[in-house]
């Protein structure tokens with residue numbers, strides 16, 4: 117799909133941006149997403165690498181999953197149901213590049229995103245108990261290592277990324293309770309497809 121891009125150098129150009137990717141045919145895209153190179157576009161005028169976000173459907177036949185990627189700037193519109201484009205049929209939605217990366221980091225670690233969003237909910241509740249206020253805290257899974265799941269916590273302290281570890285044992289315990297939690301609040305809201313996320317608990321996305 118042809119997209120119009122305006123660089124910081126004010127050069128305006130059109131470029132081809134995929135509106136869907138099939139990882140069955142282009143498996144290398146998965147690594148590109150994780151390493152942050154997906155959707156990178158080089159300005160033909162000044163050479164700067166730009167990272168614009170456009171809606172893309174990512175199909176992953178290997179995982180029997182499809183993810184519709186929505187740009188961070190469209191988060192509010194997604195929550196209000198006023199997206200300027202139609203929501204592509206997918207069993208997951210990721211909003212903003214970080215969430216897209218997280219989906220694939222979880223896949224790489226063989227972890228269920230539903231379970232991890234519940235774990236994130238517990239982490240967030242704990243953080244809010246200790247340090248309430250109207251901070252916009254975000255928690256993102258980073259890796260599974262040494263019998264623990266690692267999370268990055270953003271927005272708690274300015275310009276600082278906090279790190280939290282959760283024992284895998286806890287993750288497995290939540291996993292074993294998934295079926296019953298599905299029907300309990302607030303988990304039923306968190307697990308609402310296609311946007312499986314603790315961000316569903318926010319009354320409204322940021323404008």
Ligand SMILES: [Zn+2]
Nearest residue numbers: 123125159162
């Ligand atoms: Zn430029």
